[in-house]
Amino acid sequence: MTSMLYPTTNPSASEQMVVARGEGPYIFDRNGKRYLEGMAGLWCTSLGYGNEEIIETATQQMRELSFSHMFGGKTHDSAMKLADKLARMVPMKDARVFLGNSGSDANDTLVKLIRYHATATGRPERTKIIARDKGYHGVTVASASLTGIPTNHNHFQLPFDALGVIRTGSPHFYRGAIAGENESDFVARRAAELEAQILEAGPDTIAAMIAEPVSGAGGVLIPPPGYYQAIQAVLDKYDIALWDDEVICGFGRLGADFGANALEMRPEMMVFAKALSSAYVPVSAAVVSGDFVEAVESAASDMGVFGHGYTYSGHPLGCAVAHKVLEIYERDQIFEHAAEVGHYLQEKLQAFVDHPLVGEVSGKGMIGALELVANKETKQAFEGMAVGAYCAKAAEAAGLIVRPLGGNRVALCPPLILEREHVDELVDKLTIAVNATLEFAKQEKLLA
Numbered sequence: 001m002t003s004m005l006y007p008t009t010n011p012s013a014s015e016q017m018v019v020a021r022g023e024g025p026y027i028f029d030r031n032g033k034r035y036l037e038g039m040a041g042l043w044c045t046s047l048g049y050g051n052e053e054i055i056e057t058a059t060q061q062m063r064e065l066s067f068s069h070m071f072g073g074k075t076h077d078s079a080m081k082l083a084d085k086l087a088r089m090v091p092m093k094d095a096r097v098f099l100g101n102s103g104s105d106a107n108d109t110l111v112k113l114i115r116y117h118a119t120a121t122g123r124p125e126r127t128k129i130i131a132r133d134k135g136y137h138g139v140t141v142a143s144a145s146l147t148g149i150p151t152n153h154n155h156f157q158l159p160f161d162a163l164g165v166i167r168t169g170s171p172h173f174y175r176g177a178i179a180g181e182n183e184s185d186f187v188a189r190r191a192a193e194l195e196a197q198i199l200e201a202g203p204d205t206i207a208a209m210i211a212e213p214v215s216g217a218g219g220v221l222i223p224p225p226g227y228y229q230a231i232q233a234v235l236d237k238y239d240i241a242l243w244d245d246e247v248i249c250g251f252g253r254l255g256a257d258f259g260a261n262a263l264e265m266r267p268e269m270m271v272f273a274k275a276l277s278s279a280y281v282p283v284s285a286a287v288v289s290g291d292f293v294e295a296v297e298s299a300a301s302d303m304g305v306f307g308h309g310y311t312y313s314g315h316p317l318g319c320a321v322a323h324k325v326l327e328i329y330e331r332d333q334i335f336e337h338a339a340e341v342g343h344y345l346q347e348k349l350q351a352f353v354d355h356p357l358v359g360e361v362s363g364k365g366m367i368g369a370l371e372l373v374a375n376k377e378t379k380q381a382f383e384g385m386a387v388g389a390y391c392a393k394a395a396e397a398a399g400l401i402v403r404p405l406g407g408n409r410v411a412l413c414p415p416l417i418l419e420r421e422h423v424d425e426l427v428d429k430l431t432i433a434v435n436a437t438l439e440f441a442k443q444e445k446l447l448a
């Protein structure tokens, strides 16, 4: 034990693994053992480890300007360059960019911008936010309230009501469908439920619906075809903005530049972190449309300062690194590469469909998950999380990092730089782990 208190860890747990270094898509532990990083760290190291170009950019930036803040309109070139580049890339008109350090703080920024905007436009009641069950949007008090995962709520008395959070169903067909429902019935039901909730809460009181294109930490939940068209039609009808949390799905993860384009979403707000800098340094961005900012600007003289900003908003290091990472994505056609290798990954993952322990194989592009079940026919779930955790440990023993999630789902989200031979390695090692987990479940008499 050290003096560390670990994030998202049982406080009584002991150290599990000491990671010493990284190289390309691999990490090495303190004993020199090599692991294929099947989770890109925490869904973030899209360009892998040890990229000399990024390291050089970071070093140069720190030499030139190690810090400058952005309060009161003070600025610097690295931040302006990053904001302009990102604004040109996103599928939004005249996008404007607010920089921060994490996905959680970017979502908090939008919670506040929505409130500031509501007052500025003379509609102060329009602040409620629709958020989905099993969605993950961070862990600060506001973003955790938007998150729809009990582990991130328990013991914290979060201010759901004060923030006007309206919780709606997740688009997970495998667990959410009722008997006899096909995918299009399920989508129609979710859209109808959403509309009923909007009418009950009062459409004029709702500003936005937050959604990850594909929910990551909630289990890698791929919405059925037509889901976003159906949801978007309801939102459009009541003039409610779609707030697209691209913290995992942004920058090539789903086989297109953005999750919004992969799944035909039309967002008016977007949030980025993780792959924005390939996690070389912390940086995030909350992005809103030009129209949204214009409405605020015209009322700003009466309202005074937008009293929200982080010391490290637009930190020069984060901005320089993120700008370089975006350049590399374009120059090296990383999104196209990820789409091609992702296609191969999804094909290979289909091998698990017939595995006796696997209830669902979900995935799109370079993200995926297996749900391990006690009974494949009846979809009976295992109690607790021991089976998924066992599988992750077995993968680790085989030299592969995966992540066990709630519901005994085992997630994959490898760096986008993977080649086909890395996918073969990943699937071979995962097969070893899933087979070992089946033996464990049999031995412990956990199968139903």
Ligand SMILES: Cc1ncc(COP(=O)(O)O)c(C=O)c1O
Residues within 6 Å of the ligand: 042, 043, 101, 102, 103, 104, 105, 136, 137, 138, 139, 212, 216, 217, 245, 246, 247, 248, 273, 274
């Ligand atoms: C979709 C999504 N949004 C927001 C966050 C929060 O980001 P951070 O952990 O950087 O605060 C995460 C983190 O995993 C995420 O997956």
